[in-house]
Amino acid sequence: MRFMLKSKIHRARVTGADINYEGSITIDRKLMQEADILPYEQVHVLDINNGSRLVTYAIEGGEDEICLNGAAARLVSIGDLVIILSYCQVSDEDIPDFEPRLVFVNADNVSISAGRLAETASV
Numbered sequence: 001m002r003f004m005l006k007s008k009i010h011r012a013r014v015t016g017a018d019i020n021y022e023g024s025i026t027i028d029r030k031l032m033q034e035a036d037i038l039p040y041e042q043v044h045v046l047d048i049n050n051g052s053r054l055v056t057y058a059i060e061g062g063e064d065e066i067c068l069n070g071a072a073a074r075l076v077s078i079g080d081l082v083i084i085l086s087y088c089q090v091s092d093e094d095i096p097d098f099e100p101r102l103v104f105v106n107a108d109n110v111s112i113s114a115g116r117l118a119e120t121a122s123v
Contacts, residue, residue, distance in 0.1 A: 006088040007035040007101040011048065012109050014080045016067035023070030026061035027084065034114040035103045037086050045072070048081040058084075064109040 009031055016026070025045055027037065037043060043058050045068070052075040061067060066084075068076045076082065090098050103114040 001089040001091055002095065003087050004090045004095070004098060005100040006086045007037060007103070008086075009035050009037075009084040009103045009105065011081045012066045012084060012105050013107060014066050014068060014076050014078055014082055015064065015109065017073035017076055017078055018067060018069045019071075019073040021069035021073075023072065024057050024059045025072065025084065026065055026067040026069060027058050028063060028065050028109055029060040030063070031103060031105065031109065031111060032058060032060060034101075034111055035084070035086070036101050037084075041086060044085040044087075045076075046083040046085070047076050048083065049077070050075075050080065052076065058086075066109055 025043060037058050039060050040057050043056060045054050045056065054072050054075055056072050066082065101115070104112050106112050
């Protein structure tokens with residue numbers, strides 16, 4: 001088994017940072033569905049603006065919402081662009097047919113393209 005990229009939300013804009021919340025990242029419910037990320041699933045968050053990387057879990061949020069909570073709120077600024085990644089284990093036999101799910105968003109965190117790698121290659 002190998003750990004492979006399962007899904008990515010690319011260049012989402014941070015809309016909030018709540019240090020007093022217990023932890024996690026709040027992600028627009030629709031984006032989570034498009035990226036095949038479940039509530040409480042582990043995700044990696046990469047801040048394009050400052051280079052910070054963190055691991056947390058996802059919770060469903062409101063429309064266009066991307067909010068880092070708890071200690072993670074100290075690693076981002078509102079307005080930063082982030083990449084949100086999830087991973088899965090794939091057997092060596094299944095790797096030739098495996099493709100991650102990619103979701104590209106605009107400046108308002110609205111999906112402009114979602115699908116498997118081959119479907120989003122032109123974005």
